[in-house]
Amino acid sequence: MKSDPGFYDYWPYHQRPQIQWPNGAKLAFWVAPNIEFYELQPPANPYRKAWPQPAPAVPGYSIRDYGNRVGHVRQMALLEKYGVRGSVSLSTALCEHHPEIIAMCAERNWEFFSHGIYNTRYTYGMSDEQERDMIRDSIETIHRHTGQKCAGYLAPALSHSERTLDHFAEVGSELFGDEAGFYTCDLFHDDQPTxxxxxxxxxxxxxxxxxxxxxxxxxVVNKVEPRRYGQMLKDNFDRLYLEGAESGTVMCIPTHNYQVSCPHRLRAFEEALEYITGHPDVWVTTGREIAEYYLQHYFDVARTDIASKQVQAGFDNTGAKTEAQGHA
Amino acid sequence: MPDFSELDPAHLQYPQRQYGMDHDHYDWQMLSQRKPVQWPQGKLALWVNVSLQFFPLNQRGKPFPPAAGMTMPYPDLRHFSLRDYGNRVGIFRILRALDRYKVRPTFAVNAELAERAPYLLHLLRERGDEIIAHGWNMDSPHYGGQPVEMERELVERSIDTLREATGQAVRGWLSPGKIHSENTPALLAQRGIEYFCDWVNDDMPYRFRTASGDLWAMPLSTELEDQFILRNNLHSERSYAEQLEDACDLLLAESREQGGRILALNIHPWMLGQPHRIGYLERVLAYVSDKAEVFSAPATELLQHCAAAEA
Incomplete structure (x- = not known):
């Protein structure tokens, strides 16, 4: 085990190279509906329990099924109303279980990215080969059912290994070169792409x-009241939009069709969507488009700036050297 | 001890990975793609179920303790008496509120309560509202791995006691804690139960298969339960009322475009029957019953329409 995963160097939110999104937008806004399949009786992972009760775990299983049976269509209609194409974080076995949902999203030109096979299969304990097999299966499944070359990853149930990002990027390249496996949603260290x-x-x-x-x-975790959640979304947007005037920011709303689409919660979400998309300088986009735009315009500038800040700090510049070697 | 080098190969095998569900209990079917149900009385049905429960002081908690049960060392008088409050005091505030807004409720009753509070059961019997079996008591769970003969006895004792105490057919079932075993649905069907309210995966009734014939799965939202919002999530009473009003608005709007819907409220006299909370239930009932397209009906009446629509 390591004290730091080593994915990035310290890079202060201070005097960074300016980001400008397309058409002068200040903020890139995307919504990531998690469309998940939880199994009623998954094999028991030795490190994490899927359900609190012995099978059948009716409470947990049935509310998640509600998301697919009832909630999905509600959320989809709402996103359509506000001109948002979803970037779907997909339990890819859902392509087999519920192809109707996949077809509806594909028709609307939504993005699909990998969220593993099932949200009841955890990465914990997998060998490198097992994790790569699982990731390969998920990317191939998305391609087979939608024709899309999967660009992004969110590990199933946020369960990771130290090598998850390496495996995803490498398997993506093995299958589709640079067209797949080039962004991750697994890290929460910044309000801009890095x-x-x-x-x-x-x-x-x-x-x-x-x-x-x-x-x-x-x-579920923070037990926030629905209308307060709507206010949190607006407040989050306001600050990122304000700061986006100096350098472009990203706002994402990750959703679940069994949470946000419940009858007592959709109104708060709708009010936030209406508010956010009602602002002029918002780039309403997808995860893949943000990653591609950033890679094309800012990735190299950012790497140079990161390296320079390791040196300018006046400390040991080993980090900068490592950075340069890492991307050679 | 787990093997640290890799998982058992079963973790990368997916035997249920195929069209539909990963079990045979019901068919995969999105609500929006189902044949709409048109209620004769309006668009949105308000179904209020009042859960009348007994939490024993000598809670065994096997294999898991009931939600809202005893948490302190024996004798946990605070929780025992606070839950008992609902059956003595809270229920009468609830009944007055329901009657004021002409709500036609169902009552889900722990069978042991019928033995402990015959006065209350007599009163319910006189009212004539629909009674739903709610297991024996809150500390008698139905759970995965439960020996089937033990569960059969529990199911039969619960249903038979309630049938005798109420004089009703008792067609519905609500498992304590909405948790059940792999055998529960079939055992219920064998004892003449027609619908159960444990699965929260839909906003409308649907057919649930068992080895002993179909049940109806009747939607009774957990997310909109008083004890889920107020006790589990610790939201304010005002937020409880807002959430129900927002749910009413959404379901009513959807019912105008997609066919009948149900606003299903499961409430607990030990929770909402408190003096500082009852006013918020009244606020919700006033809001909902003020809508011209909303009507109140008990579960069996709604299911009759669903069965007719299916035919």
């Missing part, structure tokens, strides 16, 4: 996904 250091030096970026704005974190 370069990520991988062992093979691939150009790879972290796109802000936001744990704080995640409806499940807000509603």
């Amino acid at each position: 370069p990520i250091r991988l062992r093979n030096g691939k150009r790879f970026v972290s796109v802000p996904y936001s744990l704080e704005m995640n409806d499940t974190i807000a509603y």
Whole structure:
């Protein structure tokens, strides 16, 4: 085990190279609906329990099924109303279980990225080969069912190994070269995209996904009242929009169709969507488009700036050297 | 001890990875793609279920303690008496509020309560409202791995006691804690139960298969329960009322476009029957009953319409 995952160097939110999003937008806004499949009786992972009760775990399983049976269509209609294409964090077995949902999203030109096979299969305990097999399966499944070359990753149930990002980037390259496996949603260290250091030096970026704005974190973990959640979304937007005038920021709302789409919660979400998309300088986009734009325009500038700040700090510049070598 | 080098190969095998669900209990079907149900009385049905419960002082908590049960060392008088408050005091505030707004509730009753509070059961019997079986008591869970003969006895004792105490057919079931075993649905069907309210995966009733014939799965939202919002989530009473009003608005709007919906409220006299909370229930009932397209009906009446629509 390490004290730091080593994906990035310290890079202060201070005097960074300015980001400008397309058409002078101050803020890139994306919504990431998690569309998940939880198994009623998954194999028991030795490190993490899937359900609190012995099978059948009716409470947990059935509310998640509500998301797919009832909630999805509600959320999809709302995103459509406000001109948002979802960037789907997908339990890819859902392509087999519920192809109707996949077809509806594909019809609307939504993005699909990998969230593993099932949200009840954890990465903990997998060998390198097992994790790569799982990731490969998920990318191939997305391609087979949608034709998309999966760009992004959010580990299933946020369960990681030390090598998760390396595996995802490498398997993406093995399958589709630089067209797949180039961004992650697994890190919460910044409000702007940042370069990520991988062992093979691939150009790879972290796109802000936001744990704080995640409806499940807000509603289940932090037990936030629905209207307060709506206000938190607006407040989050206001500050990022303000700061975006100096240098472009990213706001993401990660959602779950079994949380945000419940009858007592959709109104708060709608009010926030209406508010955010009602501002002029917002780039309403997808995770993939943010990552691609950043890689094309700012990735190299950022790496140079990061390296220079390791040196300017006046400390040992080993970090800067490592950075340069890592991306050679 | 787990093997630190890799997981068992079963973790990368997916035997249920195919069209539909990963079990045979019901068919995969999105609500929006189902044949709409048109209620004769309006668009949105208000179904209020009042859960009348008994939490024993000598809680065993096997294999898990009931939500809202005893938490202190024996004798936990605070929780025992606070829950008992609901059946003595709170229920009468609730009944007055329901009657004021002409709500036609159901009552889900722990069978042991019928033995402990015959006065209350007599009163319910006189009212004639629909009674739903709610297990034996809150410390008698139905759970995965429970020996089937033990559970059969529990199911039969609970249903039979309630049938005798109420004189009703008792067609519905609500498991204590909405948790049940792999055998529960079939055992219920064998004892003449027609619907159960444990699964929260829909906003409308649907067919649930068992080895002993179909049940109806009747949607009774946990997310909108008083004890979930107020006790589990620690939201304010005002937020409870707002959440129910927002839910009413959304379901009513959806019912105008997609067919009948149900606003299903499960409430607990030990929670909402408190003096500082009852006013918020009244506020919600006033808001909901003020809508012209909302009507109140008990579960069996709603299911009759669903069955007719299916035919």
